[in-house]
Amino acid sequence: MADVLTAEAVRDELGGLAGWSGDPAGITRTVELASFPEAVTVVDRVAVTAEELDHHPDIDIRWRTLTFRCVTHSVGGVTRRDVELARRIDEIVGSVR
Numbered sequence: 001m002a003d004v005l006t007a008e009a010v011r012d013e014l015g016g017l018a019g020w021s022g023d024p025a026g027i028t029r030t031v032e033l034a035s036f037p038e039a040v041t042v043v044d045r046v047a048v049t050a051e052e053l054d055h056h057p058d059i060d061i062r063w064r065t066l067t068f069r070c071v072t073h074s075v076g077g078v079t080r081r082d083v084e085l086a087r088r089i090d091e092i093v094g095s096v097r
């Protein structure tokens with residue numbers, strides 16, 4: 001089972017993840033898309049990736065603003081899997097807008 005990262009490790013990882021913030025309890029990024037359909041396209045693509053990774057973000061959808069939260073529920077904290085998922089979310093957001 002993946003280990004929860006230390007506060008220092010999370011801080012280090014956040015240095016390479018523009019727009020993300022958080023701590024060992026969870027990392028989040030809020031992103032505004034051009035429209036609601038575009039936001040839903042991002043969610044749809046993130047869903048495909050999450051299934052592929054078997055690791056799923058919490059997603060809040062408010063019109064065209066999405067908030068992603070990555071935390072490994074089974075261990076109650078941020079692991080390397082969440083950092084990888086955050087990177088993949090960034091790639092998807094970057095490819096859509």
Ligand SMILES: C[C@H](O)[C@H](O)[C@H]1CNC2=NC(N)=NC(=O)C2=N1
Nearest residue numbers: 054055056057071072073074075
């Ligand atoms: C069996 C399967 O690996 C688990 O239920 C997965 C699915 N996706 C998950 N996603 C997240 N974020 N945390 C989990 O603990 C988790 N568990």
